Amino acid sequence: MSDRDERYYAAQLNMQTCSRRGLFRGLWSGVSKPVKTQAGLAAKRTVPRPPTAVDEGLLTRLCDGCGKCEEACPQRIISMIESQPTLSLDGGACTECGECQRACPTLALANTSPDKLPFTGAIATLSGMCIRQMSAPCQSCTEACPHQAIDTVNRSIAINTDKCSGCAQCRVACPAHAIQMVMQ
Ligand code: SF4
Ligand code: SF4
Structure with missing residues (x-):
């Protein structure tokens, strides 16, 4: 060992x-x-x-x-x-x-169980105005999310927090700066 x-x-x-x-x-x-x-x-x-x-x-x-x-x-x-x-x-x-x-030379970053999603500890939340509310056909966050955690719903989005790994790729992709990362 x-x-x-x-x-x-x-x-x-x-x-x-x-x-x-x-x-x-x-x-x-x-x-x-x-x-x-x-x-x-x-x-x-x-x-x-x-x-x-x-x-x-x-x-x-x-x-x-x-x-x-x-x-x-x-x-x-x-x-x-x-x-x-x-x-x-x-x-x-x-x-x-x-x-x-x-x-990492120790096992401090070795949490890789196959049934466990990578998780930073933060989750994405919609905190500003999604431009879909103004009928813009935006789906930048949905497309950016590597875990299919975001669905477009009518004139907004729905974030499934169970699937969110807290990567912030949606926050970076959102042209309206409407997504924030908050600690779970
Ligand atoms: S933080 Fe990452 S995993 Fe979570 S909804 Fe945004 S893109 Fe998807
Ligand atoms: S991008 Fe994410 S997974 Fe890659 S080294 Fe940086 S923190 Fe680690």
């Missing part, structure tokens, strides 16, 4: 131990607080990350802050903030090229 695999599994095990501790703490602290599941214990992502980043708790353990993903990103949207990779989706979009994951 390679050194990086050992680090990954050690971190996973550590997470599971923490989860079990959390479960018992929950049981002993009465019913006023809901008992959290292992998934529920995952720290909430507060900033967008590269789309294959592992859960926040695990990321803290696995990422050593080397910045190789930042150097590898062809879109130049990764910045190391507090020694962890953060995406700037206001300045561009993630093409989900996978270069950051390939450049």
Whole structure:
């Protein structure tokens, strides 16, 4: 087993131990607080990350802050903030090229389960005026979305948040600047 695999599994095990501790703490602290599941214990992502980043708790353990993903990103949207990779989706979009994951020497960006959509932690929302409201035949966002998460509906659009990976390609494509990325 390679050194990086050992680090990954050690971190996973550590997470599971923490989860079990959390479960018992929950049981002993009465019913006023809901008992959290292992998934529920995952720290909430507060900033967008590269789309294959592992859960926040695990990321803290696995990422050593080397910045190789930042150097590898062809879109130049990764910045190391507090020694962890953060995406700037206001300045561009993630093409989900996978270069950051390939450049990462640890398994911090190795969340590639086949049944899990890549996810930056942000989702697209319609926040301005879609020009379809003025009968323009625009479908730029629909065409730009790599996950078919946007449908055109009458004089607007509908974003399916379950399919959205938070890549921001629709935001960049929208000629009316009507789409914003917000943290889920
Ligand atoms: S997947 Fe590609 S475009 Fe997206 S953050 Fe990683 S390197 Fe950049
Ligand atoms: S809806 Fe926008 S942000 Fe979401 S996956 Fe499609 S293009 Fe990317």
